Amino acid sequence: MTTIQPAELGPDVQELERVTIRFAGDSGDGMQLTGTQFTRTAAVFGNDISTLPDFPAEIRAPAGSLPGVSGFQISFSSSDIHTPGDQPDVLVAMNPAALKTNVGDLPAGGALIINSDAFTQSNLNKAAYASNPLTDGSLRSYRVFEIPISTLNTRSLEGLEMTSKQMDLTKNFFALGLMFWLYERSMDPTLSWIDDKFSARPVIAEANKRALKAGYAYGETTEAFHTHYRVKPARLAPGTYRNITGNEATALGFLAASKLAGRDLFYGSYPITPASDILHQLSGYKAFGVKTFQAEDEIAAIGAAIGASYGGALALTASSGPGIALKSEAMGLAVMVELPLVVVDVQRAGPSTGMPTKIEQGDLLQVMYGRNSDSPMPLVAPATPGECFELAIEACRLALKYMTPVAYLSDAFLATGSEPWRIPDIGDLPSLVVGNATDAATFRPYQRDPDTLARPWAIPGTPGLEHRIGGLEKADVIGNVSYDPDNHHRMMTLRAAKVAGIADDIPPLEVFGPDRGDLLILGWGSTYGAIRSAVERLNADGKAVAHAHLRHLNPFPANTETVLRSYRRILVPEVNLGQLSLLIRARYLIDAIGYNRVRGKPFRIVEIIEEADRLLAENR
Amino acid sequence: MTDPTSQAGAPSGAATPAPPALSPENAAVIALSRKDFVSDQEVRWCPGCGDYSILAQTQKVMPDFGYPRENIVFISGIGCSGRLPYYMNTYGFHSIHGRAPTLATGLKAARPDLMVWVITGDGDALSIGGNHVLHSMRRNVDINMVMFNNRIYGLTKGQASPTSEFGKRTKSTPAGTVDTPIMPLTIALAAEASFVARSVDTHTEHLQGTLERAGRHHGSCFVEVLQNCNIFNDGAWRDFTDREVREDRMLVLEHGKPMIFGKDRNKGIRLNGLRPEVVTIGKNGITEADLLVHDEQAEEPYLALMLSRMFWPEFPVPVGVLRAVARPTHDQLITDQLTAAVARTGAGDLDQILHGGETWTVD
Ligand SMILES: Cc1ncc(C[n+]2csc(CCOP(=O)(O)OP(=O)(O)O)c2C)c(N)n1
Numbered sequence: 007m008t009t010i011q012p013a014e015l016g017p018d019v020q021e022l023e024r025v026t027i028r029f030a031g032d033s034g035d036g037m038q039l040t041g042t043q044f045t046r047t048a049a050v051f052g053n054d055i056s057t058l059p060d061f062p063a064e065i066r067a068p069a070g071s072l073p074g075v076s077g078f079q080i081s082f083s084s085s086d087i088h089t090p091g092d093q094p095d096v097l098v099a100m101n102p103a104a105l106k107t108n109v110g111d112l113p114a115g116g117a118l119i120i121n122s123d124a125f126t127q128s129n130l131n132k133a134a135y136a137s138n139p140l141t142d143g144s145l146r147s148y149r150v151f152e153i154p155i156s157t158l159n160t161r162s163l164e165g166l167e168m169t170s171k172q173m174d175l176t177k178n179f180f181a182l183g184l185m186f187w188l189y190e191r192s193m194d195p196t197l198s199w200i201d202d203k204f205s206a207r208p209v210i211a212e213a214n215k216r217a218l219k220a221g222y223a224y225g226e227t228t229e230a231f232h233t234h235y236r237v238k239p240a241r242l243a244p245g246t247y248r249n250i251t252g253n254e255a256t257a258l259g260f261l262a263a264s265k266l267a268g269r270d271l272f273y274g275s276y277p278i279t280p281a282s283d284i285l286h287q288l289s290g291y292k293a294f295g296v297k298t299f300q301a302e303d304e305i306a307a308i309g310a311a312i313g314a315s316y317g318g319a320l321a322l323t324a325s326s327g328p329g330i331a332l333k334s335e336a337m338g339l340a341v342m343v344e345l346p347l348v349v350v351d352v353q354r355a356g357p358s359t360g361m362p363t364k365i366e367q368g369d370l371l372q373v374m375y376g377r378n379s380d381s382p383m384p385l386v387a388p389a390t391p392g393e394c395f396e397l398a399i400e401a402c403r404l405a406l407k408y409m410t411p412v413a414y415l416s417d418a419f420l421a422t423g424s425e426p427w428r429i430p431d432i433g434d435l436p437s438l439v440v441g442n443a444t445d446a447a448t449f450r451p452y453q454r455d456p457d458t459l460a461r462p463w464a465i466p467g468t469p470g471l472e473h474r475i476g477g478l479e480k481a482d483v484i485g486n487v488s489y490d491p492d493n494h495h496r497m498m499t500l501r502a503a504k505v506a507g508i509a510d511d512i513p514p515l516e517v518f519g520p521d522r523g524d525l526l527i528l529g530w531g532s533t534y535g536a537i538r539s540a541v542e543r544l545n546a547d548g549k550a551v552a553h554a555h556l557r558h559l560n561p562f563p564a565n566t567e568t569v570l571r572s573y574r575r576i577l578v579p580e581v582n583l584g585q586l587s588l589l590i591r592a593r594y595l596i597d598a599i600g601y602n603r604v605r606g607k608p609f610r611i612v613e614i615i616e617e618a619d620r621l622l623a624e625n626r
Numbered sequence: 627m628t629d630p631t632s633q634a635g636a637p638s639g640a641a642t643p644a645p646p647a648l649s650p651e652n653a654a655v656i657a658l659s660r661k662d663f664v665s666d667q668e669v670r671w672c673p674g675c676g677d678y679s680i681l682a683q684t685q686k687v688m689p690d691f692g693y694p695r696e697n698i699v700f701i702s703g704i705g706c707s708g709r710l711p712y713y714m715n716t717y718g719f720h721s722i723h724g725r726a727p728t729l730a731t732g733l734k735a736a737r738p739d740l741m742v743w744v745i746t747g748d749g750d751a752l753s754i755g756g757n758h759v760l761h762s763m764r765r766n767v768d769i770n771m772v773m774f775n776n777r778i779y780g781l782t783k784g785q786a787s788p789t790s791e792f793g794k795r796t797k798s799t800p801a802g803t804v805d806t807p808i809m810p811l812t813i814a815l816a817a818e819a820s821f822v823a824r825s826v827d828t829h830t831e832h833l834q835g836t837l838e839r840a841g842r843h844h845g846s847c848f849v850e851v852l853q854n855c856n857i858f859n860d861g862a863w864r865d866f867t868d869r870e871v872r873e874d875r876m877l878v879l880e881h882g883k884p885m886i887f888g889k890d891r892n893k894g895i896r897l898n899g900l901r902p903e904v905v906t907i908g909k910n911g912i913t914e915a916d917l918l919v920h921d922e923q924a925e926e927p928y929l930a931l932m933l934s935r936m937f938w939p940e941f942p943v944p945v946g947v948l949r950a951v952a953r954p955t956h957d958q959l960i961t962d963q964l965t966a967a968v969a970r971t972g973a974g975d976l977d978q979i980l981h982g983g984e985t986w987t988v989d
């Protein structure tokens with residue numbers, strides 16, 4: 007825990023600047039729910055927060071097994087934070103498997119809260135423990151709190167008409183209650199959530215409430231914990247806030263874009279982790295005229311979106327890497343017919359099915375180049391969960407203004423991670439209105455706007471504009487099928503120039519830290535938090551290190567080269583094997599140095615600091 | 627077609643003129659002719675190809691629907707058939723191989739006011755695009771899908787297709803294909819298409835009538851047109867479609883009428899147990915009353931499924947409408963849900979949604 011102040015707050019309260027808790031248990035133990043409830047409570051209290059859910063791909067791996075462990079990490083703070091924390095200060099382990107898979111991340115001296123009831127021989131076997139860690143001394147370096155959570159919880163539910171199995175399902179709320187006491191949180195938000203959620207099942211509601219209160223009371227009345235901890239609200243910029251995940255912000259961004267463009271939203275998608283939640287959320291916005299289409303596959307999803315775009319709608323499609331692979335041919339079609347479309351890729355780990363719930367930034371080159379021929383598409387990538395809102399709108403802006411498909415790259419970390427988000431004023435958002443072609447006298451299907459090089463959007467139903475488009479190469483301006491060699495060269499060049507020209511219409515690359523110096527750390531996407539935290543600490547140590555983060559990856563902002571050339575070394579941390587660094591090297595002939603860790607997990611701040619220090623040492 | 631006067635679903639920012647009603651009166655008012663549907667593009671099929679006739683019959687029936695040209699869209703996949711939209715003076719979209727139904731589904735969902743035709747081939751629809759045929763049909767997407775069946779891959783110069791007969795020798799199957807062909811209409815019926823029909827490229831009047839029926843149907847239409855590719859599979863259907871033999875070898879279906887065929891109108895189809903059989907009226911005491919009566923509107927598609935599997939030489943080849951049933955269309959169901967949502971909660975309020983869940987204020 008970051009700052010422990012002198013205990014003038016009373017003998018049993020300590021004030022901390024930042025705390026990171028990890029809840030870990032079996033995937034049937036409700037750890038995601040526990041984590042989410044703690045997050046809401048911390049957010050409403052006014053802490054800055056950052057979260058990292060970590061769940062298995064299997065819906066129900068065998069109970070008690072190592073692959074079945076589900077975790078949720080939350081960092082909450084009284085100051086500005088950018089990551090869910092490198093290491094937990096507190097680990098709540100609901101069973102041996104959860105202990106085994108997570109305890110390695112807990113630093114020496116960290117608090118370990120354990121449900122001792124779960125440490126039966128059978129569970130120890132399932133977690134492949136040769137001896138019981140509670141008794142063999144292997145946990146010596148931690149502050150261990152063994153609590154018979156299952157027993158205590160069941161006792162608190164006595165008299166309720168429930169099976170013992172049902173009772174056991176509420177033990178996560180006992181753990182949550184204990185955490186609420188330990189960190190001085192109110193139980194009210196969770197109590198009202200329970201009432202809401204289980205309004206039709208009063209016994210279940212009562213059980214969960216009792217479990218929560220029993221955990222809280224346990225902290226208060228037992229001698230186990232001498233102290234509880236206070237983390238004061240953070241000083242965030244004035245405004246109204248809510249907690250938001252990247253997927254939620256993405257869906258809201260698209261909804262807002264539809265309103266700003268004055269066009270109905272059409273969203274075609276085929277379920278895939280971690281993109282499905284965007285589909286779920288948008289399908290609830292029917293009163294906004296949003297049409298969601300769960301297609302038979304990813305190809306149909308993008309095909310339908312292209313059809314809707316042809317009809318004049320604001321059309322989107324979303325998937326993750328494997329589905330983007332299926333969409334590639336149709337993305338090429340969208341490039342060719344020059345219709346607005348946003349293709350969302352919520353990246354996940356690994357080639358093929360890989361590790362579907364884990365984190366990676368491996369699809370950058372796929373969306374950039376994964377199509378036949380030269381088939382340029384603008385590409386944007388949000389850096390934080392909240393920023394997904396803004397970048398979703400930006401993707402739509404570019405698509406509509408330049409009549410082009412646009413790739414929007416999120417990832418599993420952004421998608422499921424959350425942070426406090428300042429709700430924008432709708433009046434401050436940009437207008438995305440673009441007109442349709444209407445004038446039959448002047449209409450030519452491939453006549454381009456001289457500034458943007460966009461072709462006109464001529465939607466069916468407009469008299470006099472009947473025309474034919476398609477995947478075959480078309481003659482410049484008139485749009486008839488053409489095999490003319492010079493025309494093809496011209497059209498290839500025009501498509502490329504249209505996308506390249508966007509560089510003049512996007513914000514410049516901003517630098518945090520010194521505007522020249524020894525080292526620039528260049529990132530994109532969800533590595534933002536770790537890089538920014540690392541650079542803050544390096545700067546505090548007096549090191550001339552700066553951070554720049556790309557939100558536009560095609561084209562790059564116009565000042566990118568100037569920025570890069572202001573530093574002796576460029577370090578590019580990525581959760582892939584070096585994709586942005588390849589693009590930077592190819593584009594600018596600059597020796598971008600990759601720092602690549604592909605473990606299905608986000609970077610830790612210390613990893614980046616160490617790598618930066620290593621380069622700085624070489625510099626000397 | 628869904629009520630073509632409904633504006634629902636038209637993009638709010640788009641200037642979409644109210645489409646006129648689909649009616650013969652309207653056709654008279656709009657008064658277009660075949661020529662109005664001929665585009666300025668030079669037709670580039672091989673001379674003698676069956677596609678010419680299909681194009682001509684399509685252009686001929688278009689004025690009858692009473693739609694102005696701008697409200698009609700032709701979407702195709704890839705193949706020789708895929709060229710057709712270029713030749714229609716309507717809106718047109720030549721998409722990618724097998725995927726035309728997906729574009730049509732999205733377009734129709736976004737723009738229920740349009741009349742949408744899907745032009746496809748046997749490879750395009752049943753091989754690479756098979757999945758999309760199934761799903762556009764089961765959803766009852768209000769489209770008219772016309773599949774040009776020449777039992778061959780024409781555009782890629784003569785490989786076996788999913789409808790090529792077993793053992794057929796082609797460029798890609800010099801020793802004969804080892805794949806069993808599929809029956810397109812059986813597939814369409816199994817996929818719950820609400821309108822299923824067959825016609826022949828050279829039977830011009832019958833083809834016009836069939837296209838006309840499809841165009842007037844509300845929901846997913848699958849029309850198989852037996853088409854001759856005179857370059858790579860010449861005469862594929864000749865055995866029963868030629869003028870001299872067609873009456874004896876084809877069964878023209880008519881709703882409510884007994885299944886009679888033959889030059890002398892003395893042959894018919896009767897059910898023997900669970901199997902159809904060809905009988906002769908007047909022989910062995912068979913009368914017209916013994917014959918099956920066609921019912922394209924039957925609730926369950928047993929009869930249509932049986933017809934879809936009858937083929938030359940065991941049976942006369944059925945042509946006409948096998949099935950035409952009413953079912954809510956995909957776009958209508960989508961629109962209804964949106965309307966219901968607005969009725970329940972009022973039109974969506976963005977600011978309210980942005981403030982959804984718990985919020986807190988920092989001063
Ligand atoms: C993705 C993809 N794969 C393959 C092709 C090549 N291709 C074009 S048309 C075609 C077959 C068309 O056969 P069919 O649908 O029967 O149409 P026909 O030419 O006979 O009218 C193939 C394989 C392609 N264009 N796209």
Ligand code: SF4
Nearest residue numbers: 672675706780855856
């Ligand atoms: S190859 Fe066959 S189907 Fe294609 S245009 Fe020529 S004749 Fe017609």
Ligand SMILES: [Mg+2]
Nearest residue numbers: 747748778780
């Ligand atoms: Mg064919």
